[in-house]
Amino acid sequence: MAPTSDLNVFMERIVKCNMITVKKIIAVNLNEKEPQQVYSGGNNQSSRATVHEVDYKKLGTVPENIRLVLQGCSLMAYLVNKAVSTGYLSHGERLSVLYVFGHMGEDGREFVHTVMSFTLNYQYFTTDKFIKKLLSRPISCVKLREQYKSVTAEYGCNCMFKRTKNCYPSPVLHAIKKNSEESSDITLPVSRHVSEEKKQAVYQELNIHAQVQELAEKIVEFRRQKKGIDKSIEKIEKELHVIFDNARIDCMEVSMGMLVRRKKGENYEWVIEI
Incomplete structure (x- = not known):
């Protein structure tokens, strides 16, 4: 790196951190862990740490789709918690957050900025540049488990997604399978070669719970209306x-x-x- 000609400009560009933040960074890099809540799985089951509940107050307004992913995926909750509590995420961890929430429409992209804003060297335009270069499909659960073997071993990574043709498991499915209407904002985790017609079939199969829920609510509503009509007649x-x-x-x-x-x-x- 070439020597600077203006020492004042150089000093102004240095990120300034308080002592608490510095200690958190040191703790993260030394792999020091906060005390975790554990549960006993019985005599023949090993104990596993429980991810602390996400502090939504610090995150501000969190859309329902984002909450569904955080509630369903312990790894995403872990990474978001880490950013909020330590102010630090490695480059790979940042990309993991991006490769999930970046595929969840404008709400998801805003949430990526929200999470990154807790990190020390966050810059809006740098984060936005990575968002614009986002891969075409969300990251798979398989890749996440491979990347975070120690984390998933400790906190668990056992989402039970229904096997669906032309679709691979990804944390975004937690939001897709709970939506009553197709959301074009969320990228469906399918092969890039899958046609739009097959994508629709995949969505309908994934969305069966929400479809049944919607129809059941209609039955209840129509029966309520029928009861009122019968009384009027x-x-x-x-x-x-x-x-x-x-x-x-x-x-x-x-x-x-x-x-x-x-x-x-x-x-x-x-x-x-x-």
Whole structure:
């Protein structure tokens, strides 16, 4: 590196950190770990550390899709927690965050900036440059497990995604499978050679839970509406009974045809004959 001609400019460009931040960086590089919560898996099961819950207050407003990934993927939660608590992510860790959330539309790209802003040397334009050079497909769970063997061994990485033709497991699936409508903002983890028609089939298969949930909610809503309609019809029929009884008739001409009251078993039915 060539010697600087202006010492003041050189000093201004140096990142300034307080003592707490410096200690955190040293702790990270020395592999010192904060105390972790553990659970006992029984006599024949090993104990495994539990990822601390993401501090959403520090992250600000976090869209639902992003929350679904953080809640479903312990590795992504670990990396976000690390950025927030230590102010440090290695280059590979930053790329891992990018290769997941960068594929989740504008909300995801903003979240990448949010996470990186906790790191010491964050620069908006540098992060944005990496976002613009984002790979065409989200990173797979297989690659993440290979890259973070020690982390996944400690915190677990066992998301149970349904086997789907033309689709590979990726953390973004946590958000896709919970959406009731297809989201063009989230990149579907499929081969680059898969056609749009096959992508639609993949989405529908992944999205079966949300589809069933939506239809079940419609059934409940329609039954609620039907109950209200049935009560209204019953009230109107009572009023008609009073009118017909007072007039001692069982039929009357109306604009739609002939309104007829017929005996049916122990009850009556109302029919409009055209």
